[in-house]
Each structure stands twice: as C-alpha cells, then as structure tokens.
Amino acid sequence: MTKKLFAVVTLMLAGFTMAGLVQAQAEEKAATLKIEKPWTRVTPPGAKVAAGFVTITNTGSEPDRLVGATASLSKHVEVHEMSMKDGVMRMQEVADGIEIAPGATIVLKPGGYHMMFLELSASPKVGEPVKGTLKFAKAGELPVVFAVAPLGAKSIDSGGKMTGSQKEDEMDHGSHHMKH
Secondary structure (H helix, E strand, C coil), X not given: CHHHHHXXXXXXXXXXXXXXXXXXXXXXXXXXXXXXXXXXECCCCCCCEEEEEEEEEECCCCCEEEEEEEECCEEEEEEEEEEEECCEEEEEECCCCEEECCCCEEEECCCCCXXXXXXXXXXXXXXXXXXXXXXXXXXXXXXXXXXXXXXXEEEECCCCCEEECHHHHHHHHCCHHHCC
C-alpha cells in the first residue's frame, strides 16, 4: 500500500512539475513580445464589424507570427491588410498572419494591417474597454484590453488620446460590411 501511495504521489508531483515547466516556457515566449497601444473605435449605428489596432515588438531572438485574435464583442476576428491596386483600396484577410522578425516592430493601424472584429454582438463604446486576446504561432494566446476611441479616430498617442477624423474612418471601413 505504501509503495502504491508513493508511486501516486510521485506521479502527481511529476505532473505538477511538467505543468509548471510548460507554463514557464509559455511565459518566456510571451515575454519576448511587447504589446503596446491596443485600441479600437466606436462604430456607426448598425455596423456589424469593427477594426482593432496594436503595436507589437519582438524582443526575442526568433520570429513569431500574429495569426489571429479574439474580442469579447465579436464572434470572430481576422487579421487583414489594406492595399492599393490599380487606384482602388482593397482589404483582404492575411491567411497566414503577420510575421514579426526578431527585433522588429509591426504597427496595425488604419489603412494598413489591422484586425477585423466580425459579427459584433455590441458596438464598442468610449470608456468601455474591450477584452480580448492576440494569438501568436509561438507565444500562444496573450490577453489584451483594447481602449475604445471615438468614431473616426486615426490613432492613439502615448498619452492615450485619440486623433483623426470621421471621414478617414468611413474611407477605411465604411463599406466593409457588404463583403461579409
């Protein structure tokens, strides 16, 4: 009986040690990514999509890749890219995500790479942060809280103030809901 009890306790301790090791490795990978200024903005009434923005710096020695995200007010989130082709602004999902090389910083912002919050269950409201996660190929899921800017904001500065105009917001995403 004592040998069985010893074996069970030994297996339990080994399990806790392995779980702790896995957690420590995940925290180490996450520590190589610096997440700054996650934000979104208020949407027009009835909108079913919103955009999310963030700055990510890879301080590690290996590349990682932003492959997805979640947002509490959205059924699903896609990583998108806006580009100009033949004088027409186009937006499309980046199926493989965005690579972040060692030492590199990527900025998801209006008019470029961004996240699309699809099938909104509620509209973002100024003063009510949106909880979510950023999903990385190596670092896994990292929690994030998106600040909410007024309709039309172009950016968020280091002091948390929003800048921009409503006209640019309409140009960036005003017709996107027709595609989904």
